[in-house]
Amino acid sequence: MKKLSMIILLILSLSLALAPVVSAADLDLVTDLAGVLTSSQVQTLNARAERISDRYRCDVAIVVIDEMTDNDGAYEWARYVYREFDFGYGSDKSGVIFFLSVDDRDFALVAFGYGNTAFTDYGKDVLLDEHILPLLRNDRYFDAFSAYLDVAEDYLRQARDGTPFDRPDSSSIFIKLAITILLPLLIAFIVCSMWKGQMKTAVRATTACNYIPQGGFNLTANTDMFLYTTRTVVRVQQQSSGSSSRGGTSVDSKGFSGRSGKF
Numbered sequence: 001m002k003k004l005s006m007i008i009l010l011i012l013s014l015s016l017a018l019a020p021v022v023s024a025a026d027l028d029l030v031t032d033l034a035g036v037l038t039s040s041q042v043q044t045l046n047a048r049a050e051r052i053s054d055r056y057r058c059d060v061a062i063v064v065i066d067e068m069t070d071n072d073g074a075y076e077w078a079r080y081v082y083r084e085f086d087f088g089y090g091s092d093k094s095g096v097i098f099f100l101s102v103d104d105r106d107f108a109l110v111a112f113g114y115g116n117t118a119f120t121d122y123g124k125d126v127l128l129d130e131h132i133l134p135l136l137r138n139d140r141y142f143d144a145f146s147a148y149l150d151v152a153e154d155y156l157r158q159a160r161d162g163t164p165f166d167r168p169d170s171s172s173i174f175i176k177l178a179i180t181i182l183l184p185l186l187i188a189f190i191v192c193s194m195w196k197g198q199m200k201t202a203v204r205a206t207t208a209c210n211y212i213p214q215g216g217f218n219l220t221a222n223t224d225m226f227l228y229t230t231r232t233v234v235r236v237q238q239q240s241s242g243s244s245s246r247g248g249t250s251v252d253s254k255g256f257s258g259r260s261g262k263f
Helices: 001-018 039-056 074-086 112-118 119-136 141-160 169-196
Strands: 030-032 059-065 096-102 104-110 255-262
Touching: 001 119, 030 039, 030 169, 039 059, 039 141, 059 074, 059 112, 059 141, 074 104, 074 255, 096 141, 104 112, 112 141, 112 255, 119 141, 119 255
Parallel strands: 030 059, 059 096
Antiparallel strands: 096 104, 104 255
């Protein structure tokens, strides 16, 4: 009953904004019901979204509304909009949708199908925290949506090439460190060993006679002098609780993955 109520309210709000009554086929990939974009900006973004979606067979959508009519949250709204208005590419309904409620200052980024592969948990965090939210907080909506499409296309390209954007593998980091540090040290050791082998005239001295003057050694003064100290500081990195630590994508019981919050 709660779900039905939400859908009815959403359809009514869309219908009022886009008379006549909205159907699934009427919603473009970029739909602005709050009027934060000009018509030319909507056309530009929608053309880009369609091109990206067709190229990678994964819908990349943006839906903006004035406000939500209940307290279910942006994540629930984004899921319902995605399903009820028939977003998603192909039979598996692959896609990602960026949902925005302007008056509530709420957002949600939700993926489904192949979108879960291309948009990992870590990838969503980077997309939102580094590219979208800083612009939204300054009400730069067109710039924020443009950045969303830019990064979404990059993520889809990487996923198509077999390496979805995700948290770096710790094992690969160790391999890189070994190549960067240990290999030069090994080369230096080999070179120094070769130089040492060429020092045929060098003879180890067993006494210090050559360094003692005639008449012997006479110590007239003894002074201890503190010259300097060396301190090494190692910073311990702490992991943020808001990011994925193991990589991959966490999918809910309905097949969606995503993140939501305030901007």
